[in-house]
Amino acid sequence: MSLRADALYCLLVGVVIASTAPLTAPAVRLPALVVGGIGVAVVLWSGVVWRLSLRPSMGSLRLVLLANLLAACVLAVASATAASVLVLLTLATVAADVAGFAGSQIVALKRLAHEPS
16 A cells, blocks of 8 residues: 555656646756656656555565655755745655655555565
């Protein structure tokens, strides 16, 4: 369940990032093509996470957990360079959301570890 929710969240966020790239690029001080590319990459990642959710394993949960931790750190750093307080708060909120998904994967890993093989 954790991976499916994560995949849907990534899909939604990726579409929003890609579709609003020309508007948001100046606020994050990146070229619109880079912001759009990030959005497309997030959409593609959502597909990977969805596929992993079909047969969850310790390895798939760990992979997504590490990706979420990395993404949360990148978002936190990006928020520090944001052009406005609103952008800073938005990026920090998304970082917290992603960290929350990482937490849910830690819980899922613990449950999976205690299940009989």
